[in-house]
Amino acid sequence: MLLPAFAALTLTFFSLFRIGLYPGLHVSSRQQTVWRSGETLRITQPVRAPMSPGPDWPMRSLADLYSRLAESAPFYALLLKTGPLDGRYEVTPL
Numbered sequence: 001m002l003l004p005a006f007a008a009l010t011l012t013f014f015s016l017f018r019i020g021l022y023p024g025l026h027v028s029s030r031q032q033t034v035w036r037s038g039e040t041l042r043i044t045q046p047v048r049a050p051m052s053p054g055p056d057w058p059m060r061s062l063a064d065l066y067s068r069l070a071e072s073a074p075f076y077a078l079l080l081k082t083g084p085l086d087g088r089y090e091v092t093p094l
Contacts, residue, residue, distance in 0.1 A: 015030075016029065016030060017029055017030065018030050063093035064093050066093070067091045067092065067093040070091040071091045
């Protein structure tokens with residue numbers, strides 16, 4: 001019964017603190033972990049798009065439209081309904 005409790009306390013200690021051996025024995029706290037995540041929405045088109053004025057004309061306008069929608073206040077309010085947003089929220093048309 002004592003062995004599982006001792007193992008749990010030992011693992012907790014080593015997850016919170018770092019033991020240094022050089023230049024002598026010392027204990028220091030670990031740095032905070034930083035989590036990062038990114039997402040990309042890709043919009044593609046058929047190879048032959050009829051009546052397109054330029055090579056990326058339809059996709060550029062859609063990318064601008066979607067980026068404006070994602071930057072809008074109603075969309076951001078929907079995003080915050082799922083919980084707090086820790087960090088940055090960036091929208092960029094590619």
